[in-house]
Amino acid sequence: MADLLTLFPPGSARDDDGMLTLGGCRADALAEEFGTPVLVVDEPALRARAREYRTELTARWPRSRVVFASKAFPATAVQRVMVEEGLGLDVAGGGEIITALKAGIDPALIVHHGNAKTDDEIALAVEHGVGLVVVDNANDVDRLEASGANVDVLVRVIPGVTADTHAHVLTGHEGSKFGLLPADAAPLIARIERSPRLRMRGLHVHVGSQILDVEPFADSVAPVAALGEFEVYDLGGGLGARYTYADHPPSVPEYLDALIGAAREHLPAEAEIIIEPGRSMVAANAATLYRVVTLKRQFVAVDGGMGDNLEVALFDQRFEAAIAGRLGGGERYTLVGRHCESGDVLVDGVELDAPRVGDLVAVPATGAYCHTMANNYNGNRRIPVVFAGAGEARAVVRRETWDDLLARDV
Numbered sequence: 001m002a003d004l005l006t007l008f009p010p011g012s013a014r015d016d017d018g019m020l021t022l023g024g025c026r027a028d029a030l031a032e033e034f035g036t037p038v039l040v041v042d043e044p045a046l047r048a049r050a051r052e053y054r055t056e057l058t059a060r061w062p063r064s065r066v067v068f069a070s071k072a073f074p075a076t077a078v079q080r081v082m083v084e085e086g087l088g089l090d091v092a093g094g095g096e097i098i099t100a101l102k103a104g105i106d107p108a109l110i111v112h113h114g115n116a117k118t119d120d121e122i123a124l125a126v127e128h129g130v131g132l133v134v135v136d137n138a139n140d141v142d143r144l145e146a147s148g149a150n151v152d153v154l155v156r157v158i159p160g161v162t163a164d165t166h167a168h169v170l171t172g173h174e175g176s177k178f179g180l181l182p183a184d185a186a187p188l189i190a191r192i193e194r195s196p197r198l199r200m201r202g203l204h205v206h207v208g209s210q211i212l213d214v215e216p217f218a219d220s221v222a223p224v225a226a227l228g229e230f231e232v233y234d235l236g237g238g239l240g241a242r243y244t245y246a247d248h249p250p251s252v253p254e255y256l257d258a259l260i261g262a263a264r265e266h267l268p269a270e271a272e273i274i275i276e277p278g279r280s281m282v283a284a285n286a287a288t289l290y291r292v293v294t295l296k297r298q299f300v301a302v303d304g305g306m307g308d309n310l311e312v313a314l315f316d317q318r319f320e321a322a323i324a325g326r327l328g329g330g331e332r333y334t335l336v337g338r339h340c341e342s343g344d345v346l347v348d349g350v351e352l353d354a355p356r357v358g359d360l361v362a363v364p365a366t367g368a369y370c371h372t373m374a375n376n377y378n379g380n381r382r383i384p385v386v387f388a389g390a391g392e393a394r395a396v397v398r399r400e401t402w403d404d405l406l407a408r409d410v
Ligand SMILES: Cc1ncc(COP(=O)(O)O)c(C=O)c1O
Pocket: 069, 071, 072, 090, 113, 171, 206, 208, 209, 210, 236, 237, 238, 239, 276, 277, 278, 279, 280
């Protein structure tokens, strides 16, 4: 039971009657007020994590910036927290630029990614004066030059590094669709350096996601350094989060010791370093509450599933779960969702204490990429996001309505 609590956001506890509390709010009270399923974010924990990243990076490399990878939790309110905590924002796509601006970001602190940026997205980035555009391919350069604007760019380089994570979230291997092999990057860098409009500021590298050891991060630095000396090196994100009892991701200091250690060895001392954490910033600072709808054989079926959490189907991510009022222990069940797919499993094999229809089930570590990939499968109304902290809770994203489902019909 103690173990299970450690998977929930740092401010989580058990009330006197055993009910889980998140950000000082009882899970049953949250479910009553906001309905289920509901994604609850511990706001103070989120802010503390953002500050930890910033402090630890600056302590190791003063000329540095943390930019939050918005894709991990692209809600305006989450982006706003990052802005308020002094972070920049990494955006991948026009929509994330729009919400980042709404969140109050100084556009100069936006880093714009994408392996297939459209004309419209480049126009949006240019119009708003996005700080850095990360060039992924030669067509990005064509489009940026055609825009007629003066733009600061980084070039994304494939470091040829793999990591022990799911193939679907690897990005730094030679076969990656993202970025340029060093041999292709070199002539494109030379072209940018000749461009009258574009300013070649530096290089970008990103190994992948949910990486639970530090070596791949350190290994990604030398291949980038081999391309020459620049003002800026964006060393990506990718640090893994703790989803299960068995996961022991490196701490932020451990990760940065390795990464910045490699930077000291290979990069110019006066360069600026950027990092782009996503998953490790948000995953562990949220949990999803569901209501049990039905029980059958080994199955406990809840009122959500792959409409609010695609991580399981997408890359076999293992989660844990508990009855919110009876944490820990019990028989082994398969926790499934309500969608018309056999792959709609939230947790395959999890101990639940005497589940009954109407019980609240809590799944920890749902802060990363769950809101991101929420969808309308089976007419699902995407679930709300609630910030909880110091015993107070407020919705920052409302639940979709039936009218929302009809809103795009013409
Ligand atoms: C370019 C880039 N930066 C940062 C991230 C964030 O990665 P993570 O959420 O694993 O920290 C990603 C996601 O894969 C990415 O593609």
